Amino acid sequence: MSSEPSPTSAAQDRHDRRQQSRDADPQRARFDAIYRLARANEAHDEDTGGHLKRIRTIVERIARRLGMSPDDAVALGYDAMLHDVGKMTIPRQVLMKPGALTVKERAVMDCHTTRGHRMLIERDDMHQAARIARHHHEAWDGSGYPDGLAGDAIPLEARITSVADVFDALISQREYKRAWSWEEAQTEIRKITGSRLDPAVVDALMAVIDDGSLRAALENLES
Ligand SMILES: [Fe+2]
Ligand SMILES: [Fe+2]
8 A cells, every 4th residue: 555645635734734834923824814815816907926026026125225124124025915905896897997097987996095905904914014005106296195195194115115016017018018128117217206206215226226136036036
């Protein structure tokens, strides 16, 4: 008789080991929950899984550059993955509509910020993620939504996520646009610095681009 474990018991073993490591490390359990939620959301959105992983990496690099501790930067990277989690509640015909949205549809779409906040705020360990979900479309000059906050009144974690989100959208290919080169993306980012984006956060992004560390971290994701 073979002593090989059956496929079912091997799967059970893996499941048990994952459960044990989650029990041992609550932070890991939190990251696990974020992954699941973020991936479930992806199924409903045009974004590929790549966007979420890149957002996490870009946010983490910017946060480190701004002087955040490694642990806080990692946690922030994970929380940023949930920035669009409220899109789960937006009707598919609005979310996937090709072409421009009507004023009414735009208002529905913009609710993904407040809905995401409501989904997350109930959990004590998701308050930072909730702030990001609510405020990642605020603009430095106060012209953003949903609360029209300006400058430092916008939580830093949301300002960092906005910069990472815009940069990644520019360098990624979407149905309606080609992937821009990093140089083109940097030029575009500079144009909206001070209006949409926080100049200090943009400086941090430019620094991790210029020293090559962001490119290395993103290439690492792909391999
Ligand atoms: Fe969003
Ligand atoms: Fe995004």
